[in-house]
Amino acid sequence: xxxxxxxxxxxFLAAGVSCGVKVSGNKDxxxxxxxxxxxxxxxxxxxxxxxxxxxxxxxxxxSAKIYGVVVNSGNAxxxxxxxxxxxxxxxxxxxxxxxxTDPHRVLVASTxxxxxxxxxxxxxxxxxxxAEKLSDSQQAGLDFAHxxxxxxxxxxxxxRRFKIDGKLVTIAGVTKGAGMIGPNMATTLCFIxxxxxxxxxxxxxxxxxxxxxxxxxxxxxxxxxxxDTAVLLASGEAGNKTISKQGPQFRKxxxxxxxxxxxxxxxxxxxxxxxxxxxxxxxxxxxxxxDASKAARAVANYDLxxxxxxGNDPNWGRIICAVGSCGVKINESRLSCRIxxxxxxxxxxxxxxxxxxxxKIIAQKEHTSTVDLGAGRESDFCYGCDxxxxxxxxxxxxHT
Numbered sequence: 157x158x159x160x161x162x163x164x165x166x167x168f169l170a171a172g173v174s175c176g177v178k179v180s181g182n183k184d185x186x187x188x189x190x191x192x193x194x195x196x197x198x199x200x201x202x203x204x205x206x207x208x209x210x211x212x213x214x215x216x217x218x219s220a221k222i223y224g225v226v227v228n229s230g231n232a233x234x235x236x237x238x239x240x241x242x243x244x245x246x247x248x249x250x251x252x253x254x255x256x257t258d259p260h261r262v263l264v265a266s267t268x269x270x271x272x273x274x275x276x277x278x279x280x281x282x283x284x285x286x287a288e289k290l291s292d293s294q295q296a297g298l299d300f301a302h303x304x305x306x307x308x309x310x311x312x313x314x315x316r317r318f319k320i321d322g323k324l325v326t327i328a329g330v331t332k333g334a335g336m337i338g339p340n341m342a343t344t345l346c347f348i349x350x351x352x353x354x355x356x357x358x359x360x361x362x363x364x365x366x367x368x369x370x371x372x373x374x375x376x377x378x379x380x381x382x383x384d385t386a387v388l389l390a391s392g393e394a395g396n397k398t399i400s401k402q403g404p405q406f407r408k409x410x411x412x413x414x415x416x417x418x419x420x421x422x423x424x425x426x427x428x429x430x431x432x433x434x435x436x437x438x439x440x441x442x443x444x445x446x447d448a449s450k451a452a453r454a455v456a457n458y459d460l461x462x463x464x465x466x467g468n469d470p471n472w473g474r475i476i477c478a479v480g481s482c483g484v485k486i487n488e489s490r491l492s493c494r495i496x497x498x499x500x501x502x503x504x505x506x507x508x509x510x511x512x513x514x515x516k517i518i519a520q521k522e523h524t525s526t527v528d529l530g531a532g533r534e535s536d537f538c539y540g541c542d543x544x545x546x547x548x549x550x551x552x553x554x555h556t
Contacts, residue, residue, distance in 0.1 A: 160315045161297020164328040166351035167191050167391030170296045171289040172303030175282025177230035177268070177275060185282035186303035188347060189224040189255055189290055194389040196222035197360035198263065199367050201384035208233045208240035209266040210385060212248065216260050220356070223257040225347060225387055226250075226264050226283060227304050229332070233266040233274050243274040250280050254287035265385045267306055267332065267345050297330075304332045304345055312423040316412045320405050323396040325352045327412055331371075331420045346371065346386040346420065352409055353392035354399040361402075362410040363388045370417035374539045375456050376428040388413075425539045426521065430546030435465055436524040439479075440535045447484035448536035451527065454482035456540030466542035470514035472500040479527055490530020496523055503530075 163170050169189045177184040198217045200210050216222070226247050233240045244266070248259040266274075289296065301311035313330040333344025354362075367386055392398070399405045425434035437455040442448035455461055458478035464471040472493050480486065493501040496517035498509050517523050 157294075158315075159294040159297065160328070161294050161313055162188060162300055162328050162330045162347060162349055163292045163294065163297040164315050165326040165349040165391065166393040167194075168349045168389070169290040169292050170300040171286040171291065172296075172299030172301070173282055173285045173289060175285065176278045177228055177282070182305070183299060183303035184228055184230045185279065185286050186227040186229075186300040187224060187251055187283065187286040187290065188300065188349065188389070190222070190389055190391050191292075192391060192393070193221045193223060194391050195354065195356040195359050196263070196390070197356065197363040197388045199364060199386050203384070205235065207266050208236055208244040209264045211241060212244040213263045213265065213385060216248065216263055219261050221261060222263060222389060223255060223261045224251060224263070225389070226262060227345065227347075228266050228268075228274075228279055228282075229304050229306055230268040231266060231272055231274055232268045232270045234270045236271065236273060239273065243276055243279075246276060247279060247283065250283045251287060254284065263387055265345050265387070267304065297328075301330045304330070304347075306332065307429055308332050308427055310427055312420055312427060314416050314419040314423070316416045318408065318412050320352065320394070320399070320408060321396040323394050325394045325396060325409070326350065327352070327416050329416050329420055331424060333376075333424050344384055344424075346417070348386070348388040348413075348416070350388070350390045351392065351394040352390055352399065353394060353396050354390050354406075354409060358399055358402070358406055359388060359390055362406070362413050365410055366413040366417045369414050370421045371424075373537055374421045374425055375453060376425070376431070376541055421539055422522065425541045428541040428547075430544040430549070431541035432544060433465060433520070433542050434522045435518075435540050435542070436522070436537055437540065438524060438526045438535065438537045440526065440528045441490070441532055442529045442534040442536070443485040443532035445534045445536060447529070447531070448534045449538070450482055451479050451484045451529065452536050452538035454478045455525070455527065456538040459543055462540060462543035465518055465540075466544050468515045468519040470495050470500060470509075470511055470518060472506075475525060475527065476501060479529070484529065485531045487530035490528065492528040492530070494526045496525075
């Protein structure tokens with residue numbers, strides 16, 4: 157059976173353990189280590205309130221090389237002041253001591269409840285346990301995936317395997333996130349490993365492009381987290397000639413990375429808090445790229461659309477209302493909408509359609525609604541999920 161976890165790429169070890177941060181006793185400390193050294197890239201939340209882990213990692217990512225990442229779940233280490241920064245640095249220092257590197261060459265991430273002090277004795281003990289269990293096995297990768305979860309109901313991971321210069325290259329990714337997900341940067345926590353040999357600058361360029369074209373196209377509830385972090389580590393152990401310019405090899409790598417992060421984004425939508433299905437909103441013929449993006453996100457974020465999707469209701473009026481209220485340029489006489497392959501609104505007027513068949517399309521795990529603004533040539537998309545009663549239950553009960 158193929159290893160489709162974060163350890164699938166050559167040169168990476170992982171572990172996940174429980175140290176008591178979570179009251180449930182579930183795994184809450186995860187570690188990824190590059191057995192040699194890795195080029196690294198990262199993107200972070202654009203929320204002006206950020207966790208201590210984000211602050212520390214933004215500094216550490218400037219290092220020429222990175223040796224690993226340490227993650228805790230159950231506590232966000234956000235709004236924790238100077239002590240939170242000290243605690244994040246202590247996490248880096250603890251794992252660095254175990255793997256024999258400088259703390260500045262370790263990244264840190266946290267996720268969980270905001271505003272609670274970090275239980276550092278438990279966390280340091282957990283990091284020590286994880287260091288002892290580091291392995292390149294599939295089980296180690298699965299343990300890490302479980303260790304980063306909060307309200308997620310399942311692990312979310314993906315792998316791409318392809319050839320560059322005749323060498324087999326692997327990209328492996330794992331993400332967590334079920335709520336507080338809104339564009340810029342809609343990843344919550346995402347960790348990607350690859351054994352491709354690629355220059356740090358191009359790695360950063362590829363990651364930003366991939367996030368912009370996948371995870372940043374995802375909205376669950378339109379709310380950014382304080383902790384969102386995406387990290388890409390490259391060990392270079394695939395044996396390909398180092399990708400050092402934006403030629404065919406770079407385009408191949410970047411394209412595969414987008415496919416991987418798109419896969420993860422759709423998995424996140426399907427495991428969103430209370431969600432039962434994922435939908436994609438495509439906006440065509442917008443006056444500008446910004447209009448296309450704004451309109452797609454407006455529909456995906458519109459509570460009435462999300463509720464209609466939950467009830468399998470082909471209520472195109474809510475889609476048109478969302479587009480009309482978001483401030484983009486529209487040619488009303490050309491405005492059209494499709495649910496799947498069914499035209500429900502054409503050139504500013506309702507179209508006759510089979511409502512029962514449209515309802516069956518919406519009832520699928522994934523479907524696409526397309527809006528034509530008739531105002532230009534630009535297009536964009538956004539992923540969303542339905543809004544169910546369970547979302548309220550989860551978020552009403554999460555803290556208590």
